[in-house]
Amino acid sequence: MPEIILQKVLHYKTNFLNPSETFIARLVQNHVRYKPVALCYRERAFTEKLELCAVPKNGLESWINTAAFHTNMPLPFYDKTLKNLQPALIHAHFGYDAYKLTGLANKHEIPLITSFYGSDVSRLPSEFGWKRRYKKLAARGDHFIAATDFMKSQLTALGFPRNNISVVRFGLDLKKFQYHENSPAPQKIMMVGRMVEKKGFKYAIEAVSNLCKIGMNPQLNIYGYGPLEQSLKKYSEQLGIGRSVHFHGYQPIEKIMEAHNQHSIMLVPSTTASDGDMEGLPNTILEAMAKGTLVVASNHAAIPEAVIDQETGFLFDEKDVDGLTKTLKLIIEGEYDLNNIQRNALALVEKQYSVTRMVEEVENIYDSITA
Structure with a gap:
């Protein structure tokens, strides 16, 4: 032949x-x-x-x-x-x-x-x-x-x-993503990405601080590096939540996939930077949806094309720390059928991504x- x-x-x-x-x-x-x-x-x-x-x-x-x-x-x-x-x-x-x-x-x-x-x-x-x-x-x-x-x-x-x-x-090569139906405790939260302004990590840290003030015990693990890393670490210490926010630096994709199995929420608080820089659709969102990690993200750029509020994840307005805090509080308190939302997210990824x-x-x- x-x-x-x-x-x-x-x-x-x-x-x-x-x-x-x-x-x-x-x-x-x-x-x-x-x-x-x-x-x-x-x-x-x-x-x-x-x-x-x-x-x-x-x-x-x-x-x-x-x-x-x-x-x-x-x-x-x-x-x-x-x-x-x-x-x-x-x-x-x-x-x-x-x-x-x-x-x-x-x-x-x-x-x-x-x-x-x-x-x-x-x-x-x-x-x-x-x-x-x-x-x-x-x-x-x-x-x-x-x-x-x-x-x-x-x-x-x-x-x-x-x-x-x-x-x-x-x-996504979905064969490489092992979906986890049973999530860890909902106070285990992760973020992944470069530490630059458009990623909005500052607002997530403020929301974690708010949760700590009302007696909750969230644990935020951040994977990535970038020019804002030291200022974000300092900000966490200033807010008195150094024990609740952990910086792990750059990690290869294999380590990120392992981290998904230890976390219940992927937080994506993206915002428009002062120089106009914006996201497309962060790949980390799609990976989280394929893994079964609940996505809580800002209503920014193309994110709502994948994250449909209370259907495939949760949305809050850009820089709205109070709105993010409220959403995380309700999730942690068990106000939503998270398994259903996670399955919807997986179905959307399988169909479109x-x-x-x-x-x-x-x-x-x-x-x-x-x-």
């Missing part, structure tokens, strides 16, 4: 990939009808068993491409790779990286697809020059993928053609472009 030769799709990201970018890795690792190849300036993570084209780290070629990179010039290595590889299409991840390849994609007449994820839609356009760059990307790109309906509306407002934007929701569905929808887009 003759070997089936799959068309190549070149996945591009400057750093391929950051350890937190599992949502990209799941697409690249699960292609069915296309052969993935990665192009990058620097190799980081998720490159096992993947054909990788990375700028050399040493020698004259490294020096030439490093100089081009730091002067915002097209990289000769990228140009050579596109010429030699001749992929059926390029799939760039994040708008800022897609823009870097617009000229080379047009030069080699290779279709360019761009996936957007969050800050590249909410914060980046407010920075100098990026609205102009996005106009060029909107005109030259062949297709655009938004991770949520909310993000599609943001892209349309930025001038991207609505009929050329597809919504493809994140996909499986990796099989995600890959199929993306490859259908590839088919329409390559045709």
Whole structure:
């Protein structure tokens, strides 16, 4: 039987990939009808068993491409790779990286697809020059993928053609998630993510402080790192709840999955940062729903597309510490049928957020472009 030769799709990201970018890795690792190849300036993570084209780290070629990179010039290595590889299409991840390849994609007449994820839609356009760059990307790109309906509306407002934007929701490999029906005590709460303003961790700490004041004993475990880590630790001590808030630093996904089994609530108090930065739909929400960990989240950006209040989780208004405190108090006191809400959350993830569905929808887009 003759070997089936799959068309190549070149996945591009400057750093391929950051350890937190599992949502990209799941697409690249699960292609069915296309052969993935990665192009990058620097190799980081998720490159096992993947054909990788990375700028050399040493020698004259490294020096030439490093100089081009730091002067915002097209990289000769990228140009050579596109010429030699001749992929059926390029799939760039994040708008800022897609823009870097617009000229080379047009030069080699290779279709360019761009996936957007969050800050590249909410914060980046407010920075100098990026609205102009996005106009060029909107005109030259062949297709655009938004991770949520909310993000599609943001892209349309930025001038991207609505009929050329597809919504493809994140996909989880549900075989890797062991659902836990019987949750631990509801006072065990976890948060996961970078310690930056848009994550809203400050408001969660204040809510925990409120619960302690009324005689409850919540235990908040925070997994992640970031520029606000020390100030959040100091804030917890100032509120007198240092024994109730625990900082565990960055942890690999395996440790996070283990932590879900020890917690009953995943808290996601996201907010719009002062520089306009917003979430897309945090991957941690979908992972919690697949694991059976109850999600309590702010009514922010695309979060309500997955977290339906009192149906698949709980919502509170951004920065509303009193509302969050009240919700957590009622959950802890047993006012809701949590098992039913957890099962609803799992059913929604299985229907709308499986990796099989995600890959199929993306490859259908590839088919329409390559045709």
